[in-house]
Amino acid sequence: MSWERIRGQEAARVQVAQAWKSGRLGHAYALIGPAGVGKRLFAREWAKAMLCERRGPELTACDHCSACRQVEAETHPDLHWLRTPEGKHALPVEEMRQFCEALARKPLRGGRVVGILEDADDLNVESANAFLKTLEEPPGAALILLLCSGWEQLLPTIRSRCQQIRLAPLNRTDIHAILTEHGITDPALQEEAWRWCRGSAARALALVEGGLPQLRQTLWEGLASGTIAVDRWTQQCIEYAEAAGKDSASQRERAELLLDLLVEALRQMLRQQVGASLAVADWSVSLTSVATLTPERLLDWLDRTLLAYTHLERRVPLPLLFEALFDYLARSLEQDTQPASAPT
Numbered sequence: 404m405s406w407e408r409i410r411g412q413e414a415a416r417v418q419v420a421q422a423w424k425s426g427r428l429g430h431a432y433a434l435i436g437p438a439g440v441g442k443r444l445f446a447r448e449w450a451k452a453m454l455c456e457r458r459g460p461e462l463t464a465c466d467h468c469s470a471c472r473q474v475e476a477e478t479h480p481d482l483h484w485l486r487t488p489e490g491k492h493a494l495p496v497e498e499m500r501q502f503c504e505a506l507a508r509k510p511l512r513g514g515r516v517v518g519i520l521e522d523a524d525d526l527n528v529e530s531a532n533a534f535l536k537t538l539e540e541p542p543g544a545a546l547i548l549l550l551c552s553g554w555e556q557l558l559p560t561i562r563s564r565c566q567q568i569r570l571a572p573l574n575r576t577d578i579h580a581i582l583t584e585h586g587i588t589d590p591a592l593q594e595e596a597w598r599w600c601r602g603s604a605a606r607a608l609a610l611v612e613g614g615l616p617q618l619r620q621t622l623w624e625g626l627a628s629g630t631i632a633v634d635r636w637t638q639q640c641i642e643y644a645e646a647a648g649k650d651s652a653s654q655r656e657r658a659e660l661l662l663d664l665l666v667e668a669l670r671q672m673l674r675q676q677v678g679a680s681l682a683v684a685d686w687s688v689s690l691t692s693v694a695t696l697t698p699e700r701l702l703d704w705l706d707r708t709l710l711a712y713t714h715l716e717r718r719v720p721l722p723l724l725f726e727a728l729f730d731y732l733a734r735s736l737e738q739d740t741q742p743a744s745a746p747t
């Protein structure tokens with residue numbers, strides 16, 4: 404049935420079912436978990452079960468009635484989603500007000516009203532303030548679900564008005580199964596994705612799709628041999644990020660993954676420079692000529708790459724972010740290879 408398609412979140416599922424059975428279901432919950440563990444899917448199934456017209460005793464949606472189908476299509480009149488608009492850093496207060504107004508309306512299909520706030524991380528003080536009254540005392544029988552990456556990310560005024568449900572990172576079996584469902588059946592690739600995905604299905608898929616294995620090889624070899632192709636690398640990184648779809652959060656997740664890979668390459672190169680063994684067998688990448696790069700240069704590159712994470716957080720446009728980063732690496736390399744202050 405419907406909940407079964409959500410992998411690895413049995414504890415959270417049981418928490419919801421028990422609250423429901425004992426008649427203690429609250430009116431506002433924060434679904435907390437890292438990106439890619441299924442928060443959105445979980446919220447959708449929960450909403451569907453609340454709105455289903457032939458609901459089972461365990462708060463299970465039938466998946467077939469017209470209400471269930473409307474939830475799946477995001478056309479159910481009593482289910483309201485609120486997302487941060489493309490290109491915005493914070494949730495606009497005006498959209499929050501509209502969301503609260505929608506939650507205050509009587510259910511059109513006679514059941515309840517459910518509101519899902521997808522980007523609770525993006526609440527600023529203004530939009531949070533506009534939300535407080537509705538969150539404290541939802542009108543009628545409204546249920547509000549907030550999706551966020553961490554409990555601490557939420558403003559204290561929001562935290563005090565919600566109950567927590569934690570969604571766990573997925574385990575190895577779940578990640579392998581999800582990859583298989585997506586047609587990724589090569590055991591080596593599955594294992595590689597598992598090692599690097601931090602329990603996120605979205606990240607595991609991003610690791611094996613969109614030509615990432617090839618791009619990773621290009622970037623790693625280029626770094627190691629000190630040949631930085633600024634324009635080509637920028638273009639390839641953008642193409643990879645944009646292949647995630649139009650959603651800018653998904654694009655940023657992919658960009659973050661690329662930065663992770665760059666950091667890992669630099670970390671491994673540093674290890675080699677200080678005489679430690681190279682541990683990149685996982686990636687079937689052989690880094691050869693790293694001898695030309697000094698540990699100081701590698702540390703400098705590492706610093707600059709870490710700075711790019713800050714740019715990512717501040718939502719610097721990705722083409723600018725990658726171009727500036729690669730340009731810095733290339734320029735610093737030019738400085739290194741210029742003859743050191745030859746006497747005149």
Ligand SMILES: [Zn+2]
Binds near residue numbers: 466467
């Ligand atoms: Zn149904």
